[in-house]
Structure formats: structure tokens, C-alpha cells
Amino acid sequence: MLPAVPLQSTQDILPLWAALAPSILLGLTAMVLFVIDSIKPEEASNALLAGVAGAGTIGAAAIAGWYLLAGTGTPETGGAISLYGGAIVVDGLSLFFTVIVGSVAAMVTVASYDYLQDQQHKAEFYSLVLLAATGMSLMGSANSLATVFVSLELASLPSYALVAYLKHNKGSVEAGLKYFLIGALSSAVFAFGISLVFAATGVLGLPAIAEALGDVSDLGGVAALGVLMIVGGFAFKTASVPFHFWAPEAYEGAPAPISAFLSSASKAAGFAVAFRVFAVAFPLEAIPAQVDWVLTFQILAVVTMTLGNFAAATQENVKRMLAYSSIGHAGYALIGLAAISADANNGATMGASMAHLFVYGFMNTGAFLFIALAEHWDVGRTFEDFDGFATHAPVAAAAMTVFMFSLAGLPPFGGFFSKYALFAAAVQSGFWWLAAVGAINSALSLFYYSRVVKAMWLNDASTSFEIERRPVGLYAAIVIAAVGTLLLLPAFGPVVETAQSAAAALF
């Protein structure tokens, strides 16, 4: 156990801004990558770039993890650390999501080392990933609608470019354009929502909004409309209904490591900001009656998980199936916002959702990185193309089996406990029907996840492909993700307890 370093109370050890060190480190790493690239634009070595990017992301995740263990920003050490006039806060929630974003970004950069072998503009790729990661980690810290919007855009703009990174590939460019157009639309809706809330309350800071909402007199309807539009902005970022339809296109067209990054880290960051905004700015006891965002999220959760699962079941393309499964998982995580009521233990529910996103960060990233490995070998895209894959690469196939069964929520893997915790929390808050819909969807999902497993292990190889080279970086990232998914079964306790106490601090 690390020594407790309560930053707030012992400012003589570390300056206050050091609480933001993970985000700062991510941003600085992006700058360093630019510098390396501008010194030697033609011959910057892939290994150097990947090494710097990997070190930066691992460092950020490690610092955030250390702060989290040390109790930085928790009520025990003096509460959330407020910076820049309250526009940014560092507390358990922001650190928890920074750990998710940092570890996913680390796996993605390590895997990209091989994926980018034959591509140009490697430095831009890594620095865009780092910039997006900076934005995502700030999203968890944003405590004012202004910083929420800015960090959201900082995460989104590099993402658009990254999806279209394979610029000689039509699919990639098309996906980037679709992602950008829908992203721009949802940003506009989101910004308009912010302006409506501002019109009703006159403030942008999240705690201040909560105070002002108690007395909006006849502007309650305006505020309600604003909240609804803000929900739309989050739906885009988390790939939930009704702004989900960019996800299959973008995830399928994007380079597979970017699909992994967007579907795990970007989604988690979207939830981070949603959790904070709705728990702090629109708490149930303060909002006017017209602003029933809990009902909105209940509908969205049910529709999102059902739609994601049924659409995934009909896919023939594995990457697209994973994209829809990612929508389904957004639906499960939405339970954290849907199973909220005035008299329930909301911290436990939201914390369970955070813990699910944490486990999801490993298993889903691993699954998409497996696709990256398959693309690297030109295996093909449909389920049939994976026939007999296990005879060629048993270790990678075993890792993919772990991801698939864990995503389905089968018990010997981390995904079982995270789903169980989520549904149990929903039942305890009295929303047993949400848990029931989730459990039924989860049982159905085994159908399409097991198709991959069946193809890899049970079916005989129909087409033969040659494995010339076993990429070290991709393999390492996949194995790390698989080990993480397995270890999160015995180690789920600390994760869920940290998440639940971090979430409880918001209420």
C-alpha cells in the first residue's frame, strides 16, 4: 500500500496544480511528439514515437492510480480539489476515469506500433491520440459547462482525424466524414442546450447551476429543454440512442486501434462527464418538475441495450458486431444514470456503472485490438473468415475467447462481476425491471459473442492464410488486456469499492 498523500491538506508536499498532473502529462507528451516530428520529420523512428507515447500514457494512468490509492480529492482528505475558479475539479471520479483513459490509451499506442508499420505520418497519429486522451481525461474533471464543452471538443476533433487516418482507404475517409458531420451536429445541439440552461440559470459552474435551478420561476421549461439537449450531446459521445448511428460506421471504417480507443476510452469519458453533470448540476432534489432526466435515461438505457444487442446479433462482419455490442454496453452503463431515485443509494448504482466501464475498458479494447491483429494478417472481416483461427494463433484466439465470454458476462471473467454489480445495484434501488431487461439482453448477447469463439476453435479452416510475422506490440497489448480481464475477477473488489466511494462523493 502506498503512503497516503492527501494533496489538499499537505500543499507543501505538492503544489495544488499537481493534482492535474495526469492530464498535463498527456498534453505534454503530445507536444513532445510534435517536437520529435518537427526535428526529424522524415525519419522519426516508429519505435521512438511509440515508446514516448506509451510512456506518457502509462505514466498518466500510473499517477492517476497512485492519487486514487492515496485518496486525493476524496472526502477523507478534505474533499475535491478545485482549480481555476472551480472550472476544474480533481476527485475520485475524475481520477478513476483518467485511469481508464490512460490504460486504454497505453494499450492502443503499444498496439499501434505494429499497426502503423507501413503507414506514413506516424507522429501525427500518436500525438492526436495523446491530445484526444488529454481531452478525455479533462472531461472527467470539468466542473463547468464551459470546460465540459471545451474538453469534449478537445477529445472529439482529434478523433475525427484519427478515424480518417487511413486516407487512401475509402472506408476510413467515409467513416471519418460521417463521424465528423454527426459530431458537429451533436456539438451544436449540446452547445444550444448549454445556452438554454445558462438562459434559465445565469451561471455555468455545475454546483452553481444546481443552486440556481431551485429558483428558475417560469423558465423551468427552457431549462428542461436545455437538459434534454445536453442529454443528446452525451448520447453522441457515449454512442447511445438516439445519436448512436455513427458508431458502426466509424468503428468499422477506422483503423482498428482507433476503434478500440473510441469505443472504450471515449465512451468512458462521455460517461464521466454525464455522471458529473447530472449528479452535480441537476440533482434530483433541486431540479424543477419538468426536468425529468431520470425517465429520459431509463428509456434511453432500455432502448440502447436492446437495439445494440439485436443489431449485433444480425451482423456478419465481426468488427461491426463489436461496434453494435459497444452500443449495447453503453446501454448497460446508462443504468448508472437511469436507476437513480431520491431515496436510493445512488452512489452505489453510479459506482457499479463506473466499475463496469473500467472492466469494459480492458475487454472491449482487447477485442478491437484482436481485430487489429486480424487486419494486420489480412484474415478477412466476416465470421467465416475466422474459421480455424485457433490452429494458427492459439494464444491470440484464447485471449479473444476471454474477451468474448467476458463481454457476454460469463462468470469466470471480470465482465461477470461488473454486470452483476450493476444489475444488483439497480435491483437494490428498486429498478428491478431495468436489471431484468439488462439480464435478458446479456443472455442474448452470448449468442453472437460465441459465434466468434465457435468459428475460431470449432470450425475447420475454410480459407488458409499465412502468418509471416507475429507482431510483438499487438500481441503484448492483447495479452495485457486478457490478463487484465481475468485479474479483474479476483481484483474486482477494490475497483468497485473505489468507484462507489468516488460516485458517492458526488451526491
Added chain:
Amino acid sequence: MIIEMLIAVAFVAALVVFVAPDEYAGKLAFALSLLPAVGSLYMWSGFDATGNALTGGTLAFAEQFEWFTLSGYEIQWLTGVDGISLPLVVLTTILTTLAIVSSWTPIDDRQSQFYGLMLFMEASLIGVFTALDFLMWFVFWEAVLVPMYFLIGIWGGPRRKYAAIKFFVYTNIASLVMFIGFVALVVATPVTTFALPEISQALRGGEIEGYLSLSAGALRTFAFAAMFLGFAVKVPVVPFHTWLPDAHVEAPTPASVMLAGVLLKMGTYALLRFNFTMLPDVAQAYAVPIAAVAVISVIYGALLALAQQDLKRIVAYSSVSSMGYVILGLVAYTTYGVGGATFQMVAHGLISGLMFMSVGVIYNVTHTRMVGDMSGIADRMPITAGIFVAGAFGYMGLPLMAGFAAEFFIFKGAFESTVLSFAPLFTAFAMFGIVIVAGYLLFAMQRTLFGPYEFADDDKYEVGPAALHDTLPLAVLLVLIIALGVAPNLFFGMIQDAVNPILQTGGGL
């Protein structure tokens, strides 16, 4: 710590074998599987538990660690054995080692993956029989399915994919139903833990409240039904048995041995631990329908076996029949009934393992299992045929073999049951099953093993004595079966000691 060491050794052995080269995988797996086998025998010799694990008895080799707290419920790593679970742990480790040896001949493809999965399954099975925290137990329970799915699906017969998926879907849905039933029960009980001993004692003490507008009584009945359904698929009892013949016929021989020998016992073990220990009053209230299901399983399973032409199908259906006896013993609620049922789990594990292995050895040589394709095999394979005959007599309940002791205990216990109405009638019907068993086994042996030697594919395959490493596991099993038949007290004493507390407060004795 010895339980943790057994699980860890088997798990690490699985990883090692998984990456070992194919040529050595079988031998390496055998050598590594000896460690848990010896460890479990050491546990048997040092066994010092008294009473039942779930009714406040003292456990042997118990370990307890805080794991984490989830929505107010404490989840622990809680292991230990009592007189019910220890025999099953010993059965698991011994049968795994023998099944690994019996795989040397038939498994000639992707060996390291095969043996790795066998050892992974062993680790999970030990966990199932030793875990005493519900969530931890459930993790192991489900972890058993994954390797069995692959064992059937990769190394099975022509329809292996269908059989593997049917097995997986049936047992997974069953697990979900059971899980919901039990969790509903826990939520309605004033406990703050998933530790089975505490839940069991709270339930037996009647500390249950209504939940979701269900009264306490309705909830208990609902939970009992959900858990019974979930476990009945696993056992399996008629009418939930249809996955079993498919799985058995397609599975490679060693997987069949594990499936019939140990995996079916998971279902009866769980029935005993959950339904019959925690909710004895519900079990007794519905004793007649449960006994009816048991007797139907016995008779219908035996009749189905009578109609088969495939040796493996014959043995598979006879498992349905034998598991029916176990249910009958459980529902009787007498020391010989429940104790005999537990003894039958071990006895049937050994005997059905022996039968499947013998059929496998014959198949290795003849490449057919159809009764009509061969006759007079004893002429060419005298030792295998001899052991086959001995095993079949064990199945029929020949005195001084384990099957006799088990079935005798069950019939004695069921006959004198005070809880079950019409107990003598049910017992009499169930005993009729033995006649059918004798009928189909003798008939099948007469046609295949005896008579003049004839074999449909004589020009293709040379029929001769099996290799030593094929017959040795059979001989070991036969010795164990006779040993348990001559001295049932090797296990029966500890079983009775663990069973009696269930009955004392449950009202049977």
C-alpha cells in the same frame, strides 16, 4: 491452504500444458495431475471435519478471506470440505488423472490444448465442490462449462458443434434460472453475506421475509422451483435430459468420462446443498412430485437405454437412470437415503467412468460403437472385455461392488422414509429399474463381447488387445469400485456424519 493449493496447481498445470509441445502434453498432463490426486488423498487421510458445512458443523481445511463488499453484501473467498464434499473432490482428482491417461490413444490432434482444458476443468471442479460462498461457487460452476464446451466442440464426433452448443445453451440457461432463484432468496433473507453456511442457517431458522410483494412462503416455493429446474438440467432428470445423449455420443471418450463421472454430480451435489439442505420444508411439501420425477427418470432412462444400438448411448441413458436413484434418495430424508444418494454420486462416478472408458477402448480398436457391427470381441480383447463385464455387473448392483452398496442404501433409506408418502411404492417401482439395467447390459454384452468373433470392418482394422496404458485406468477404477463395495465406510462414515444434521432439524429422523 491445501484446497487453494490443489486449485492453483491444477490451474497452473493447465497453463503449462497449454503452451507445451503436443508430443509431451499427454505425459506432462498426467504427471502434473498426480499432484492434485495425491493432495486430495492427503486431505482424505487428514480429514477431521464433523457435521455438515451448512448447518454449523466444523469444516476441514477451511480458509476464509474478505474479498469485497457489493451493495451491502460481503463476498468472501470461503473454502472448506465436509463429509459430503470431500468424497467428490477425491473422485474429481482421481478420475481426471485416469481420464488423461485414457486420452493418450484417442486424442491425436491439438493435444496440448486438450490436456490444458482437462486440467482447467479439474481446477474448476475442485472449486465447485469446495467453495462455500455463493458467488465464488457460481464462478467455478460456470467455469466448468467453458472447457467442456471446447472438449466436445473440438475433439468430438461428426455432430460435435451441434452437441457442444446444445450442451452450452441448456446448461447456461439453467444456471441463469437457478441464479435468479437463489439471489431472490438471499435478498429476502436478513443476511449481509453470500456465505452459504450463514444463508443456510438463516433459511433453516425461518428468517425470511417477503420480497417484491411475494409472501415469504411463495418466495421459498418460487426459489425452490427455480433452483430445482436449474439443477435438474445438470443432473439431468427427465424431461430435461435431451442434451445428455447428444453431448455424450459426440464427446471424445475422456470428456464423456468427466461428464458422466463428475459433471452430472455437480447437479446432484447442488440439489443436496441448496434445495434439500436450505429449504427442507419445501422439499418435503413437494416430496411426492419430486419422487415421481425421480422414478420416471429411473424407468424411462433405463427403457431408453434398452432401445439403443450404440454402446455409448446405452451407457449415457443409463446415467439418467442412475441419477434418478440419487434424487429418490435425497427426497427420502433419511440417513440412508441422503447418505446413500451421496455415496451413489461417488460410486456412479467411478462405475460410469469405467463403462465409458471400456467403450472407448473398444472403439479405439474397432472404430465403431454399434452393437450390430461386432460380436465376440472378448475373443480378441479378453482383458478389456473382462473388465467391461465386471463394470457392467457393478452397474447392475452386484454385491461387494460400489454400486450395490449405494443402491442398497438408497432403497433402504427410501423404503423407510416417513417424509415421503407412498414411500414403499415409489421404492418398489424404482427397484424395477435394476431389472431393466441388467436386461440391457447383459443383452448388449452378449451380442458384442461373446459369441463367435465377427467384425464388420475386419479388413480395415486389426482387432487385438489394447495397449497397457489403455487398460490400466480401467483396472484402477475396477479396484476402487470393489474397494468401495467391500468397505463402503471408506466414505460412508463421513458422509453419514455430514448428512445427519440436515435431517435432525429437517424433521426426517
